[in-house]
Amino acid sequence: MDLNLKEIDSILKKYGYKKNALISILQDIQEKYNWLPQAALRIVSEKLCVPLIDVYSVATFYKAFKLIQPGKHNITVCMGTACHVRGAPTILDKLQERLGIPAGQTTPDYHVTLETVNCLGCCALAPVVVVDGKYSAQTTIQKAEKILSQLKPKEKRTKQKIHSAKHRRKK
């Protein structure tokens, strides 16, 4: 991934290269890149004169910080009690199977990250799946399939359409 050194430096400058601004600096970096790339943490460590291990201990202490590059799209399945009893595990199984990754991971092409959460606070809509910030209520397997097909990279969708059109003509 490309890291813009000027961007990182302007964040550090904004906080006057102060060690006690470490959390705010990491927050700003994450806001910019959507995660904390290792190279960025090294720069922070050097410029603030804080050992890298200390930068990491802050970054790993707060759950909000991401140390693994997320996918372009995010799918979060609620596994809270209400969603669980209304079928969330089946939906999660389907998504895991179709994406070929377990929850908590990103597809090798960095296209989708699959996550779980314990209650989103809207249990009446259970089972809930959030896709790139949009809530899908009363999610069914069919809805989950639709979500996946909408997230497919464009060229794959086009190929699929051509393939289906050819298939229809053969019939």
Ligand code: FES
């Ligand atoms: S359990 Fe899923 S929204 Fe509450």
